[in-house]
Amino acid sequence: MAIVVEARKMTLAERLYLPAVIKGMLLTLTHLFKKKVTMQYPEVQKVLPPGYRGAHRLNKDEQDRIKCVACEMCAVACPADCITIEGTETEWDDREKIPRTFQIDMLRCIFCGMCVEACPEDAIDMTDNIDLVATTREEMIWDRDRLLKNYDDTRNQEGTLGQVLRKSRKAFTRPRGDQLPAPGGPGGHTH
Amino acid sequence: MIVDPMILEGAIALVKIGILLGVVFTTVAYLTFMERRVSAMIQDRLGPNRVGPLGLLQPLADGIKFMWKEEFIPASADRTLFAIAPALILVPALLIFAVIPVGGEVTIPAFTLFGLQIQEITTSLQIIDLNVGILYILGMTSIAVYGIALGGWSANNKFTLLGGIRSSAQMISYELSLGLSIVGILMLTGSLQMSRIVDAQGTFLDWFIFRQPLAFLIFVIAAFAENNRLPFDLVECEQELVGGFHTEYSSMRFSMFMIAEYASMIAASALMATLFFGGWHMPFEDLVGPGLVTLYQVAGFLVKTGFFLFLYIWVRWSLPRFRYDQLMAIGWKVLLPLALLNVVFTGIWMLV
Numbered sequence: 001m002a003i004v005v006e007a008r009k010m011t012l013a014e015r016l017y018l019p020a021v022i023k024g025m026l027l028t029l030t031h032l033f034k035k036k037v038t039m040q041y042p043e044v045q046k047v048l049p050p051g052y053r054g055a056h057r058l059n060k061d062e063q064d065r066i067k068c069v070a071c072e073m074c075a076v077a078c079p080a081d082c083i084t085i086e087g088t089e090t091e092w093d094d095r096e097k098i099p100r101t102f103q104i105d106m107l108r109c110i111f112c113g114m115c116v117e118a119c120p121e122d123a124i125d126m127t128d129n130i131d132l133v134a135t136t137r138e139e140m141i142w143d144r145d146r147l148l149k150n151y152d153d154t155r156n157q158e159g160t161l162g163q164v165l166r167k168s169r170k171a172f173t174r175p176r177g178d179q180l181p182a183p184g185g186p187g188g189h190t191h
Numbered sequence: 192m193i194v195d196p197m198i199l200e201g202a203i204a205l206v207k208i209g210i211l212l213g214v215v216f217t218t219v220a221y222l223t224f225m226e227r228r229v230s231a232m233i234q235d236r237l238g239p240n241r242v243g244p245l246g247l248l249q250p251l252a253d254g255i256k257f258m259w260k261e262e263f264i265p266a267s268a269d270r271t272l273f274a275i276a277p278a279l280i281l282v283p284a285l286l287i288f289a290v291i292p293v294g295g296e297v298t299i300p301a302f303t304l305f306g307l308q309i310q311e312i313t314t315s316l317q318i319i320d321l322n323v324g325i326l327y328i329l330g331m332t333s334i335a336v337y338g339i340a341l342g343g344w345s346a347n348n349k350f351t352l353l354g355g356i357r358s359s360a361q362m363i364s365y366e367l368s369l370g371l372s373i374v375g376i377l378m379l380t381g382s383l384q385m386s387r388i389v390d391a392q393g394t395f396l397d398w399f400i401f402r403q404p405l406a407f408l409i410f411v412i413a414a415f416a417e418n419n420r421l422p423f424d425l426v427e428c429e430q431e432l433v434g435g436f437h438t439e440y441s442s443m444r445f446s447m448f449m450i451a452e453y454a455s456m457i458a459a460s461a462l463m464a465t466l467f468f469g470g471w472h473m474p475f476e477d478l479v480g481p482g483l484v485t486l487y488q489v490a491g492f493l494v495k496t497g498f499f500l501f502l503y504i505w506v507r508w509s510l511p512r513f514r515y516d517q518l519m520a521i522g523w524k525v526l527l528p529l530a531l532l533n534v535v536f537t538g539i540w541m542l543v
Contacts, residue, residue: 021510028233028509038237 048128050159053111055129056104056142057150059122059162065092066148067123070099074115074124082108083115102144106132116161125162127154193308200312203299207318211288219453220250226504233508260442265346268439272345277440277447280338283331284455290324290385291461292317294471294489316471316489317386324385325377328462329370332417335455336362339419342448343436354435357425357515362417364522369413371530372406375537376466379403389470400467405533407467409526411502414459416522418452421507425515460499461492468495 013019039046048054059067070087088100115124129150134140142150154160224239224246231238240246264273294316301311321327336359343355376399377383380391392398400407416423427435437448464470473491476484513521 025505025509028505031235032229032232034235036232036237037235038231040237 048130051161051164052128053113053126053161055106055127055132055150056109056115056147057125057127057129057154057160058102058144058147059125060148060151066098066144067121068099068102069095069121069123070097070102071120073118073120077114077118079112079114080108080110082106082110099144102147104142104147106140106142107137113161113165117165119162122162122166125151125160127157127160129154192306193310196310196312199309200314203312203314204318207314207316211293211318212285215285215288215454215457216450218457219450220254222453222457222500223253223449224250225500226507229501229504230508233505254446257443257446262442262444263439265348265439267347269345269347272341273439274444276338276342276345277444277451278338279341280335280451281447281454283334283338284451284458287328287331287455287458288461289318290321290327291458291465292320292385292389292470293492294485297485315386316485320384320386322382322384325373325383325388329366329373332369332455333362333366335417335451338451339436342440346436346439348439350433351436351438354427354432354438357432358419358436361419361423361425361518361522364519365413365416365423365526368409368522368526368530369417371527371534372409372413373466374530374534375403375406378534378537378541385465385470389465389472392469392472394472395469395474398467398469398472403467403533403537405529407463409530409533410466411463412521412526414463415503415506416518418455418459418503420452420456420503422510422512423518424512425518456500456503457496460496460503463499464492464495 061067070085072085072087075081075083075085082105084101084103084105085099086101087097089096090098092098111126113126116126127150132140227249228238228240228246238246239249242248242252264270292315296313296315298311298313299309302309339358339362340355343351343353343358346352376388379399379402380388382388415421419425419427425435427437432438437445440448471488471492473488476487479487
């Protein structure tokens, strides 16, 4: 059965609509003088939260060398398949491999940050650099030098995605196998 | 050589037309800018402020952009009508300005120019003072319907056609109330001549807004509907009709529609100022020195017109659009009877 809802009879003032019109117009008039929310972009830049997933960078170690060991974990983790790595052997005594080419196609990238999570060497990171502008598609493919330059540009940034992840990893990840107490508990082995 | 007074008057008329067209087109350009800035500020944004200081060169940039856009005419369009429709809206809108008095009479002292002796001449700041001024204005506003209807029909597109049909129905309905709301003023003035109507509002309390407040309200609402401005812009309501009658237009032809819309807004604002707010008459005219009084009056007229232009924009960003049946109901069932009542009451008031 249909439910009949009695509409309230409008008063004369309501039916004139003019009071409501004037009220609405006064409201818009006050907004005319309110503080504006527009941010004048190039001059004023937004402060991005820590862990913001902006443009990538390739971190450098203390000796200003590339940290990456070309293990391709990031390329495997990448859901958009935008990372291309070619490794090469190195003379450096602390590692065997470094990337010869390291390309990130910024047009394919979905900025999910999974490459940073996957990296075992903290070599790839995401910064608060959001100036991703180019006039050709080729320019949007960032090569090794471009990614290293982004490290120099954002060297002083606090709270890159990698730093934030490292902090939380300490807090949340379970201890690795070799750090577990021996089976059987602290009482020692029973034979 | 003394210049023949007839030639002199013609020359002065041409100069006045030139100045008026220049002022109107500049105002149109800056009205689009003002619309964008005010609409932005009402929505707590800033609006265009990058081109030139404070964004003041934005209209220029818009104009250049329009000129470089591709001029597209649909294959199935009626090319002749398609081409003249924008002009059919723009020209009547500009013609209205011919009878609007901007100021009182000014006397140009005799001077010599390139060996021509020009005698002292007195001229009013109005291009032509027709004795049927109001009728002329109503006639011109009616012609604008053709432009919209033909523009909508010639493009051979269902959206433009619907927009054009809506517009003709709407404009014809509201023209009645528009005309009838002025009748009260005509009864009080006893003339259709614009200068006589302005003269009838010499002192502040004589302004017709105080004697005909209801007529003013009807006139404003009907004028908004005539100009197809929100809350009556069913002609071009984006959600239903894409762009309405100008959906298929592009480049300079489209900008002509826009110029026409803004020009008719200026004309309507100038009319509101002239008919109800004393035209170029201002309060405290006696306090201003005799040399400056004309300047004061013209400035006052421009300020009044500017206020109504602001009102147009202000209303646009405050009120939602009417539904089509509501639009027709208001036009025929509310405004028309009210306008007739106003005529009757004015008559009774004059007799008593």
